[in-house]
Amino acid sequence: MTQYRPQEDLSKRFWVHNLQELRRSASLATKVFIQRDYSDGTICQFQTKFPPELDSRIERQLFEETVKTLNSFYAEAEKIGGSSYLEGCLACATAYFIFLCMETHYEKVLKKISRYIQEQNEKIFAPRGLLLTDPVERGMRVVSFLAVLCEGTELLTSGLPGEDPQK
Amino acid sequence: MPRSPGTRLKPAKYIPVATAAALLVGSSTLFFVFTCPWLTRAVSPAVPVYNGIIFLFVLANFSMATFMDPGVFPRADEDEDKEDDFRAPLYKNVDVRGIQVRMKWCATCHFYRPPRCSHCSVCDNCVEDFDHHCPWVNNCIGRRNYRYFFLFLLSLSAHMVTGKFRGGVNPFTRGCYGNVEHVLCSPLAPRYVVEPPRLPLAARLKPPFLRPELLERAAPLKVKLSDNGLKAGLGRSKSKGSLDRLDEKPLDLGPPLPPKAEASTFGGDLQTPRPSSAESALSVQRTSPPTPAMYKFRPAFPSGPKAPFCGPGEQVPGPDSLTLGEDSIHSLDFASEPSLDLPDYTPGGLHAAYPPSPPLSAADTFSGALRSLSLKAASRRGGDHMALQPLRSEGGAPTPHRSIFAPHALPNRNGSLSYDSLLNPGSPSGHTCPAHPSAGMASYRSPYLHPGAVGDPPRPPPRSFSPVLGPRPREPSPVRYDNLSRTIMASIQERKDREERERLLRSQADSLFGDSGVYDAPSSYSLQQASALSEGPRGPALRYGSRDDLVAGPGFGGARNPALQTSLSSLSSAVSRAPRTSSSSLQADLANNNAPGPRPGSGSHRSPVRQGPPSPPSTPRSPSYAGPKAVAFIHTDLPESPPSLAMQRDHPQLKTPPSKLNGQSPGLARLGPAAGPPGPSASPARHTLVKKVSGVGGTTYEISV
Numbered sequence: 128m129t130q131y132r133p134q135e136d137l138s139k140r141f142w143v144h145n146l147q148e149l150r151r152s153a154s155l156a157t158k159v160f161i162q163r164d165y166s167d168g169t170i171c172q173f174q175t176k177f178p179p180e181l182d183s184r185i186e187r188q189l190f191e192e193t194v195k196t197l198n199s200f201y202a203e204a205e206k207i208g209g210s211s212y213l214e215g216c217l218a219c220a221t222a223y224f225i226f227l228c229m230e231t232h233y234e235k236v237l238k239k240i241s242r243y244i245q246e247q248n249e250k251i252f253a254p255r256g257l258l259l260t261d262p263v264e265r266g267m268r269v270v271s272f273l274a275v276l277c278e279g280t281e282l283l284t285s286g287l288p289g290e291d292p293q294k
Numbered sequence: 295m296p297r298s299p300g301t302r303l304k305p306a307k308y309i310p311v312a313t314a315a316a317l318l319v320g321s322s323t324l325f326f327v328f329t330c331p332w333l334t335r336a337v338s339p340a341v342p343v344y345n346g347i348i349f350l351f352v353l354a355n356f357s358m359a360t361f362m363d364p365g366v367f368p369r370a371d372e373d374e375d376k377e378d379d380f381r382a383p384l385y386k387n388v389d390v391r392g393i394q395v396r397m398k399w400c401a402t403c404h405f406y407r408p409p410r411c412s413h414c415s416v417c418d419n420c421v422e423d424f425d426h427h428c429p430w431v432n433n434c435i436g437r438r439n440y441r442y443f444f445l446f447l448l449s450l451s452a453h454m455v456t457g458k459f460r461g462g463v464n465p466f467t468r469g470c471y472g473n474v475e476h477v478l479c480s481p482l483a484p485r486y487v488v489e490p491p492r493l494p495l496a497a498r499l500k501p502p503f504l505r506p507e508l509l510e511r512a513a514p515l516k517v518k519l520s521d522n523g524l525k526a527g528l529g530r531s532k533s534k535g536s537l538d539r540l541d542e543k544p545l546d547l548g549p550p551l552p553p554k555a556e557a558s559t560f561g562g563d564l565q566t567p568r569p570s571s572a573e574s575a576l577s578v579q580r581t582s583p584p585t586p587a588m589y590k591f592r593p594a595f596p597s598g599p600k601a602p603f604c605g606p607g608e609q610v611p612g613p614d615s616l617t618l619g620e621d622s623i624h625s626l627d628f629a630s631e632p633s634l635d636l637p638d639y640t641p642g643g644l645h646a647a648y649p650p651s652p653p654l655s656a657a658d659t660f661s662g663a664l665r666s667l668s669l670k671a672a673s674r675r676g677g678d679h680m681a682l683q684p685l686r687s688e689g690g691a692p693t694p695h696r697s698i699f700a701p702h703a704l705p706n707r708n709g710s711l712s713y714d715s716l717l718n719p720g721s722p723s724g725h726t727c728p729a730h731p732s733a734g735m736a737s738y739r740s741p742y743l744h745p746g747a748v749g750d751p752p753r754p755p756p757r758s759f760s761p762v763l764g765p766r767p768r769e770p771s772p773v774r775y776d777n778l779s780r781t782i783m784a785s786i787q788e789r790k791d792r793e794e795r796e797r798l799l800r801s802q803a804d805s806l807f808g809d810s811g812v813y814d815a816p817s818s819y820s821l822q823q824a825s826a827l828s829e830g831p832r833g834p835a836l837r838y839g840s841r842d843d844l845v846a847g848p849g850f851g852g853a854r855n856p857a858l859q860t861s862l863s864s865l866s867s868a869v870s871r872a873p874r875t876s877s878s879s880l881q882a883d884l885a886n887n888n889a890p891g892p893r894p895g896s897g898s899h900r901s902p903v904r905q906g907p908p909s910p911p912s913t914p915r916s917p918s919y920a921g922p923k924a925v926a927f928i929h930t931d932l933p934e935s936p937p938s939l940a941m942q943r944d945h946p947q948l949k950t951p952p953s954k955l956n957g958q959s960p961g962l963a964r965l966g967p968a969a970g971p972p973g974p975s976a977s978p979a980r981h982t983l984v985k986k987v988s989g990v991g992g993t994t995y996e997i998s999v
Contacts, residue, residue, distance in 0.1 A: 158373050163408060165389070165408065165409055167390075168390060168465065168466050169410055169423065183505060183506065186509070205480065207475055207480045212479040214481065214482075215478060215482075219354075222350055222354035223442075231481055233481040233482055233484050237484055254504045255503050255505065256499060258499060263486065265370070266422075267486065268370070268405060269405075275499055
């Protein structure tokens with residue numbers, strides 16, 4: 128049956144593919160990635176388009192709000208303003224030794240973002256079985272949501288130092 | 295200079311930077327030692343101060359340019375790229391301020407390079423806002439150290455962006471002043487390759503999890519985290535919620551299906567039952583509409599205890615929809631025994647009790663396991679691979695084929711479900727129970743979902759998947775053949791088109807014969823052809839064909855049976871065509887499917903031709919007959935499904951050029967037949983007017999007009 132031959136191959140391919148995926152996923156969580164939104168150039172922005180995989184896990188509103196907040200944080204971090212200019216001048220004047228002592232404006236905002244993500248995870252996402260990862264871990268190319276699939280697993284995440292691990 | 299893994303210390307690459315540093319320091323030192331004292335006396339004491347400052351400035355910038363991370367992107371982790379690595383096209387277009395920019399897949403780093411990102415072969419890294427690799431500082435110049443480099447050089451003030459844009463439109467510019475400001479004054483970007491995590495545990499993900507539908511319907515059910523008994527009720531409502539979701543999906547994705555309205559009402563009914571009682575199930579049964587639609591949601595229950603809080607998009611409706619789609623009969627089982635579902639909600643029950651399924655075939659367990667595997671795939675990949683395993687006991691081979699490729703397979707499944715249930719209203723016997731897929735899943739998942747698993751040492755934090763712990767060396771992704779050589783792709787494309795055309799021609803030739811318009815003596819003609827071409831390179835097929843023609847010709851004498859003529863002509867045309875590239879077996883099928891009608895006893899000849907590589911040369915007379923005619927003719931004459939399937943598959947292909955070629959995007963394939971070698975632009979051909987602008991560096995940008 129020639130016309131069924133391609134289907135056999137397909138099913139075999141599918142089987143193999145699934146094995147590969149199985150091997151790769153060490154945990155039972157699936158990941159949803161939110162890509163960067165380059166429509167405004169290379170500024171750091173993430174797409175606010177609601178991914179269909181999260182359709183049942185979280186409300187659209189919450190998701191959009193989170194991503195918009197993140198975007199605003201990054202915009203603030205990259206903002207060219209008086210403070211960044213002064214920082215640059217100071218650095219230049221001290222032959223950049225100031226970077227050994229002080230953290231840059233961007234890094235400060237990144238810390239803020241980390242704290243915000245932490246908060247969001249604790250308050251909003253963990254009760255829904257989701258986990259937002261900091262984009263900085265992936266080079267700011269993508270925001271990933273870790274969606275815990277099944278009830279049986281308990282996922283412990285890491286947060287900022289000094290925070291109480293108890294929920 | 296961040297060193298990528300695996301590189302050894304190569305002294306040669308330090309020569310330029312050493313030279314530059316030596317020159318810088320050496321000449322300055324000489325100046326200060328010898329020339330400066332005289333200048334101090336002769337001109338002004340400010341000379342050494344000024345020169346000293348400048349020297350310090352240059353040195354500082356030089357050091358920063360040399361030692362600062364230019365903005366290296368860490369390698370993408372495996373979980374991020376599993377989809378892209380194998381199936382995605384080489385380029386991905388993104389819209390930047392109205393201009394289409396092409397993002398290329400980086401095989402080494404395993405992601406699509408953001409705009410203005412490039413991979414440095416010297417450093418073996420993708421660098422953000424990559425400018426160039428400067429040997430004099432032995433470092434890439436990227437986003438983070440650009441200003442230092444620039445200040446160090448102080449000679450690129452007019453050229454604020456990369457050279458690619460010199461000749462064309464630059465979507466990244468912020469205006470001259472904006473560019474200067476951005477380069478010099480913007481905050482220093484952070485490093486992406488971060489140190490290993492040092493953070494203690496903070497958030498804890500503990501089930502049960504909230505769901506939007508749950509929160510919306512806060513009233514009827516209370517989330518009690520401790521009581522497993524209530525989980526059953528929760529699960530049911532969640533399943534209901536998941537049903538709603540399931541309901542929504544087909545709405546979005548597929549053609550409207552009749553059972554939708556009933557499904558929603560059914561969902562409403564579900565809200566009323568109290569937790570875990572058989573009577574609720576019965577009430578559900580009572581109040582449910584008597585359409586087959588309700589059965590589609592039933593299988594949600596048995597999977598409940600396993601994972602009541604899993605999203606419909608992920609786990610629970612996975613099996614549900616799978617069972618739904620593939621085998622309506624499964625759901626019928628549940629319809630007949632609804633009470634079996636709910637009492638299965640035993641605490642901690644990994645579906646402890648399931649209705650004993652009829653003897654599971656190996657294929658079913660296999661498919662069950664497959665489905666459980668595929669569920670993760672489905673959820674991860676956004677459901678587009680919610681492939682359906684052939685659960686049907688009957689031959690449903692075409693369906694899984696279809697569904698595996700269909701990104702939105704749900705509507706198909708639902709549709710088939712409803713009609714099947716209509717056909718078999720209430721016969722549960724002899725059908726595989728949907729429990730076994732769950733059983734399959736249970737058996738599959740038991741290694742992970744032991745109750746003891748919860749008490750296992752905490753899973754490694756997600757951070758372990760991130761590259762921050764140090765880039766793990768990864769294989770470069772497989773070579774992509776799309777767009778490697780446009781002429782090759784074009785020729786492949788042309789060949790494919792030719793084959794399809796010939797297929798169409800053959801079918802049209804059959805209609806030709808049917809009309810008996812042009813051919814006077816088809817049999818003799820075909821015989822001539824057969825004999826003439828019996829020595830063709832396609833030996834086996836031709837030989838078979840000619841033999842058959844010789845057999846058939848005298849056998850049917852002067853009979854002008856249109857169908858016979860069709861078969862003869864088809865065979866002969868198949869025989870007579872000059873050898874071409876091998877085409878799919880569909881063509882052989884086409885050729886052969888014309889035969890079975892008139893010559894039922896010639897199955898033997900059919901198979902060889904089919905198996906032999908079919909040769910679809912162009913017919914001697916170029917048939918320009920319409921396709922539909924041939925289709926109609928064939929349809930009326932021949933057994934139904936295989937040829938019609940073949941024809942259907944062919945014609946869509948003929949109408950639109952084949953869309954996939956080595957995972958190539960459709961647009962690229964379309965470009966093939968359009969022009970021999972497509973132009974420098976590799977993005978899909980647009981139906982709107984597109985202006986292509988090339989930059990100096992070879993980058994092409996498309997502006998849709």
